[in-house]
Amino acid sequence: MNNITNHWFAIDMDKLRSMEVFVAAVDAGSFTAAAARFRMSPVMVGKHIAQLESTLGARLLARTTRRQGLTEIGQQYVEQCRAILAQIVAAETGAEAMRAGPRGRLKITAPVSFGSEWVGPAMTDYLTLHPEVSLDLNLNDRMVDLVDEGYDAAIRIGDLEDSSMVARALFPYAMVICASPDYLARRGTPRTPADLAGHECLDFMHWPHSVRWRLRGAQGVNGVPPSRFRANNGQALRMAALRGFGIVMQAEVLLAQDIAAGRLAPILAEHLPAARPMHLVYPRDRQATPKLTTFVDFMLERFGPAARLPWAGEPSPIWGHGGGAEPPNGAQLA
Numbered sequence: 001m002n003n004i005t006n007h008w009f010a011i012d013m014d015k016l017r018s019m020e021v022f023v024a025a026v027d028a029g030s031f032t033a034a035a036a037r038f039r040m041s042p043v044m045v046g047k048h049i050a051q052l053e054s055t056l057g058a059r060l061l062a063r064t065t066r067r068q069g070l071t072e073i074g075q076q077y078v079e080q081c082r083a084i085l086a087q088i089v090a091a092e093t094g095a096e097a098m099r100a101g102p103r104g105r106l107k108i109t110a111p112v113s114f115g116s117e118w119v120g121p122a123m124t125d126y127l128t129l130h131p132e133v134s135l136d137l138n139l140n141d142r143m144v145d146l147v148d149e150g151y152d153a154a155i156r157i158g159d160l161e162d163s164s165m166v167a168r169a170l171f172p173y174a175m176v177i178c179a180s181p182d183y184l185a186r187r188g189t190p191r192t193p194a195d196l197a198g199h200e201c202l203d204f205m206h207w208p209h210s211v212r213w214r215l216r217g218a219q220g221v222n223g224v225p226p227s228r229f230r231a232n233n234g235q236a237l238r239m240a241a242l243r244g245f246g247i248v249m250q251a252e253v254l255l256a257q258d259i260a261a262g263r264l265a266p267i268l269a270e271h272l273p274a275a276r277p278m279h280l281v282y283p284r285d286r287q288a289t290p291k292l293t294t295f296v297d298f299m300l301e302r303f304g305p306a307a308r309l310p311w312a313g314e315p316s317p318i319w320g321h322g323g324g325a326e327p328p329n330g331a332q333l334a
Helices: 003-007 012-029 031-038 040-056 072-101 112-129 180-185 195-198 236-242 250-261 292-303
Strands: 061-063 068-070 103-110 134-139 154-158 167-170 175-179 201-204 216-217 218-224 247-251 266-267 280-281
Touching: 003 216, 012 040, 012 072, 012 292, 031 040, 040 072, 040 175, 068 072, 103 112, 112 134, 112 154, 112 236, 112 247, 134 250, 154 292, 167 201, 167 247, 167 292, 175 250, 175 292, 195 216, 201 236, 236 250, 236 280, 247 250, 280 292
Parallel strands: 103 134, 103 154, 201 247
Antiparallel strands: 061 068, 154 280, 167 280, 175 247, 175 266, 216 218
8 A cells, every 4th residue: 555655746747637537437437438538548548547557556447358346456546536636626726716706606406485485585685795696596395416416505404314415504494383363263272282183284295204293292292184185385385374274384484474473373382393403515525616605604694503583583483382492593513
């Protein structure tokens, strides 16, 4: 392994190109694909890799008649090549960023309800602050692959599974159960989860299993009876609740203004599911461009753990009422 270490100081432009070709061949799985990327012949790809092997005094690829794969040294070397090439790109990008303020196009994705109610309006404020930035906001409850689909950042609700992403904590995503005062006057106010059996419950079709009307009661976790009206959109359920048709459980961010105005009344606060974490995530290898760093800073100021809640300017109506969460400033940054 000393051969690898001893040659880092002697990197020239030809060696950097050979490293690029080697990494491309490993990632693509063939010399032909790497050759197409760099507009050279597969034979020339082989020469670049052979030159690296000659310099190192070690084989990087184990070749057979049917396939080729990395040797143990090759596995280490390709990762070190990736790190060196990434540092070069970062240095160039950083130098360019020093000369220019935030500019270019951001591609962001967010969940439909939170995105339409709060992220969309906030983006107009961000763009006003940074007139040379453009922004595409895709509202989608699907788990978007940021790298494959070319997104700069995403808002994610729930536990994170992809450790390759940088995650910055936003305020917890709390739920609230509500009905219109008219509905409660006609049908009565449920006092326990079991009381919901005699009510119209407006059901969201795509709840995660850990949230779907899993209300905490004296007998443990309770479910909800089959719903006559289900929808895959929180706004549709909100409108049904406002019209007095039934009881809705939705994100507090979607219903808080209706609660503050008296159009909806919160119920069963002590039985709510625990609030879920919410994060702003972006690929770890994204360069710290001004457009991304200013966007992250803006989102943390507007929706971060210490942010003043944008919908009321006051503590959430369910904090301290058994909603299973702490106030936003009790959350921790990832």
